[in-house]
Amino acid sequence: SRSLRLAVIPGDGIGQEVVAEGLKVLSAALPADVKLETTEYDLGARLYHRTGETLPDAVLEELKGHDAILLGAIGDPSVPSGVLERGLLLKLRFAFDHHINLRPGKLFPGVTSPLAGDPKIDFVVVREGTEGPYVGNGGTLRTGTEHEVATEVSLNTAFGIERVVRDAYRRAQARDRKKLTLVHKNNVLVHAGHLWTRIFERVGREFPEVTTDYLHVDAATIFFVTQPERFDVIVTDNLFGDILTDLAAAVTGGIGLAASGNINPSGAFPSMFEPVHGSAPDIAGQGKADPTATVLSVAMLLEHLGYTAEAAAVEAAVAADLAERSGARSTSEVGDALAARVSG
Amino acid sequence: SRSLRLAVIPGDGIGQEVVAEGLKVLSAALPADVKLETTEYDLGARLYHRTGETLPDAVLEELKGHDAILLGAIGDPSVPSGVLERGLLLKLRFAFDHHINLRPGKLFPGVTSPLAGDPKIDFVVVREGTEGPYVGNGGTLRTGTEHEVATEVSLNTAFGIERVVRDAYRRAQARDRKKLTLVHKNNVLVHAGHLWTRIFERVGREFPEVTTDYLHVDAATIFFVTQPERFDVIVTDNLFGDILTDLAAAVTGGIGLAASGNINPSGAFPSMFEPVHGSAPDIAGQGKADPTATVLSVAMLLEHLGYTAEAAAVEAAVAADLAERSGARSTSEVGDALAARVSG
Ligand SMILES: CC(C)[C@H](C(=O)O)[C@@H](O)C(=O)O
Ligand SMILES: CC(C)[C@H](C(=O)O)[C@@H](O)C(=O)O
Numbered sequence: 223s224r225s226l227r228l229a230v231i232p233g234d235g236i237g238q239e240v241v242a243e244g245l246k247v248l249s250a251a252l253p254a255d256v257k258l259e260t261t262e263y264d265l266g267a268r269l270y271h272r273t274g275e276t277l278p279d280a281v282l283e284e285l286k287g288h289d290a291i292l293l294g295a296i297g298d299p300s301v302p303s304g305v306l307e308r309g310l311l312l313k314l315r316f317a318f319d320h321h322i323n324l325r326p327g328k329l330f331p332g333v334t335s336p337l338a339g340d341p342k343i344d345f346v347v348v349r350e351g352t353e354g355p356y357v358g359n360g361g362t363l364r365t366g367t368e369h370e371v372a373t374e375v376s377l378n379t380a381f382g383i384e385r386v387v388r389d390a391y392r393r394a395q396a397r398d399r400k401k402l403t404l405v406h407k408n409n410v411l412v413h414a415g416h417l418w419t420r421i422f423e424r425v426g427r428e429f430p431e432v433t434t435d436y437l438h439v440d441a442a443t444i445f446f447v448t449q450p451e452r453f454d455v456i457v458t459d460n461l462f463g464d465i466l467t468d469l470a471a472a473v474t475g476g477i478g479l480a481a482s483g484n485i486n487p488s489g490a491f492p493s494m495f496e497p498v499h500g501s502a503p504d505i506a507g508q509g510k511a512d513p514t515a516t517v518l519s520v521a522m523l524l525e526h527l528g529y530t531a532e533a534a535a536v537e538a539a540v541a542a543d544l545a546e547r548s549g550a551r552s553t554s555e556v557g558d559a560l561a562a563r564v565s566g
Numbered sequence: 567s568r569s570l571r572l573a574v575i576p577g578d579g580i581g582q583e584v585v586a587e588g589l590k591v592l593s594a595a596l597p598a599d600v601k602l603e604t605t606e607y608d609l610g611a612r613l614y615h616r617t618g619e620t621l622p623d624a625v626l627e628e629l630k631g632h633d634a635i636l637l638g639a640i641g642d643p644s645v646p647s648g649v650l651e652r653g654l655l656l657k658l659r660f661a662f663d664h665h666i667n668l669r670p671g672k673l674f675p676g677v678t679s680p681l682a683g684d685p686k687i688d689f690v691v692v693r694e695g696t697e698g699p700y701v702g703n704g705g706t707l708r709t710g711t712e713h714e715v716a717t718e719v720s721l722n723t724a725f726g727i728e729r730v731v732r733d734a735y736r737r738a739q740a741r742d743r744k745k746l747t748l749v750h751k752n753n754v755l756v757h758a759g760h761l762w763t764r765i766f767e768r769v770g771r772e773f774p775e776v777t778t779d780y781l782h783v784d785a786a787t788i789f790f791v792t793q794p795e796r797f798d799v800i801v802t803d804n805l806f807g808d809i810l811t812d813l814a815a816a817v818t819g820g821i822g823l824a825a826s827g828n829i830n831p832s833g834a835f836p837s838m839f840e841p842v843h844g845s846a847p848d849i850a851g852q853g854k855a856d857p858t859a860t861v862l863s864v865a866m867l868l869e870h871l872g873y874t875a876e877a878a879a880v881e882a883a884v885a886a887d888l889a890e891r892s893g894a895r896s897t898s899e900v901g902d903a904l905a906a907r908v909s910g
Pocket of ligand 1: 307312498753
C-alpha cells in the first residue's frame, strides 16, 4: 500500500483552524489504499517566544523526509515584523528551493467579485520564489542616526529566471488559450528587467504556439481591475508576484479563496502548499476563517503528487460549494461540507 | 505685472496633444495680469533618434530658469525600454530633487469606477521620488551568458525618508480625516522597511492629531479594490508608489484622469507636473486622448505656485465636465470645454 508522508505546519492565528479543515478534506480525497502519515510541527510565534528559534536545524532536516508540506499561516503581532517571515516561511522557500510559486487567480461561479460587470477571470501567476528582492541581501549603515542608509539588493540570475520562465511557458502551452504575459518593470529596473526580457524572448522560441506579451507591473495592476480576462499565464519576479497575487485574490473574491503552491519541480525537496492569506490574528480562534483557500491548496498538493483525479475532485467540491453558498458558516462547517462532497 | 515662466516638454505619443489642451486651460485660468511665458523643449524619441541624446546638459541648465515644468509623456516603442525613462524623465526627477511625487486618487461624481457598489474614493498618495529601487544602482555580471547575474539596489536614507514622511503628515494634518497610512513591505525588505517604519513612528509624535496605520504593499492592493474609502493620505516608497498609483488611477476611472506633481518643496529647482499615463503610441495623433489628466496636473501646478483660487477653478471645471459627460469627444473638444468653463 502507498503512503503520503505529510509535514503539517499550522503556524499562527487562523493557521491551526484552516489546516484542520484542509486535512479533513485531504483524508476524504485520498484513495483508500494510500496511508496518510502526518507529522505536525509547532513552528511560529509560540516556538519563537518559548525558545527564540524560528526553524531549528533538526526540524529542517526532518522536513526533508516528507513528500510535501501543508502550511497554515505565519505571523503574529507579538513578534517583530520580519522575524517569522524571514526566519521560517522564506527560509523554507529558499532552503527547499521552491522556485515555482504557483498562484491561480480564478473567479468561481457564484463568487462575487468587487469588480463590476461580472468578469470572467481564470489565470495563473507563476511567481519566482527564490530570487529578486526576497534574497535578504541588504543592510543598514549608521543605524539609528540621521545619516542612516538602508539597502535592499535584488539578485537575479539567468539560471533562476530561465527555469521559472520555462516552467511558465510549459504551463501556458498546456492551457487552452496558450498565452503568457511577462510582468516586470524593465523601463526602470533595467538590469534585472532586461535580463528577464531577454530570457523570456529566447525561451519563447521553444514554444512557437504560445502567444506572449509584456507589461510593466504598474500597468498590469490596471488590467487586473479593468480587463482581468486578458490574462492566461503570468510569469513575474518574486516581489511583483507577491503584490499581483494579493490583487488577484482581491478581484477573484478575496484571500479567503486564494491558494498557492511553493514548488520544487525536481522533487529534491518537499514542495509546500499554503493559502495566500495571513494569520489574521483579529479573527483567530473564533471559527470564522474560511478554510477554502487551504482546501484549494490541498488540491494543488494532490495534483503535485500525481493524484490528478483526486485534485480535480477537491476543486470540483469547492466549485460546487461556492456556487451554492448562502449565509455564514463556521470554519469546520465549510470543511465538513467539502469533505462530504469529496467522499460522496 | 507678474510672469509665469513655464518649460513645456510635450514628449512622445499623445504627449503633444494633451499638453496643448493643458496650456489652453492654463491660459484661461491665470489672472489677467500674469504673463505666461512658455518655452517648448523637444525632448523624447525624436531627439534621441536624431542625436542620441536624451537630456542635453544645456537644456537641463535652461530648465532651471523656469518656475515649473509641464510634461506630457515620455516613451516610444522605437527606443529601447528604459533609455528615455532613465535618461530623461527620471533624470529630471533626480536632478531637480523632486522628492514629493504627489498623486491624488479621487473618484469624481459622474465617473464610473470598475469597482462595484459606487465607492467613495478621495485619497492622495505621497510617493517618494528620489530614492528606493529607482536610483539606478545595479548592473550585470557575465552579461549574455548562462551565468549572468543582474542586481538592482534599493537605496534609502533617513534624510530622504524623513522629508517625505513629514510632508505626508503635514498633508494629512491639513485634511478633514487626518489619517496617514504607511505602505511598505517591512516583513521582507526588513532593512529599508524598518527604517521607514521607525521614521514614520518618530515623526508621527509631532502630529498627535493624525491617525496612522501601516499596510504591507500586497495587502494595500487588496484594500484599494475592496475598501478604497479607508485611505486618506498614503506615504510610500518610489516603486510601491508607482504601482499603487496606477492601481489608484484604475479604480478612480482610469489613467485618463490621473494627475501628478513631481515636487521640490524648497523651490531650489522647478517642480514638474505630468499626467500619470504614458505616451500611448497606439492612439497618438488621432485626437482621441483624454487631456483631463494633464489639465488636473495643471491645477496642481497652479496650486504649487500659489494660485490657489485658480487651481480650484480648474478642478471645479473638470468636476463639472465629468459630471455631465456623455458621448465621445476629441482631445481638443475636451480642452475647449474645460477652458470655456474656467474663463466663464
Ligand atoms: C508573509 C510574506 C513573507 C509572504 C510573501 O511576501 O511572500 C506573503 O505575503 C505571501 O505572499 O506568501
Ligand atoms: C515611465 C516610468 C519611468 C514612470 C515611473 O515608473 O515612475 C511612470 O510609470 C510613472 O509612474 O510616472
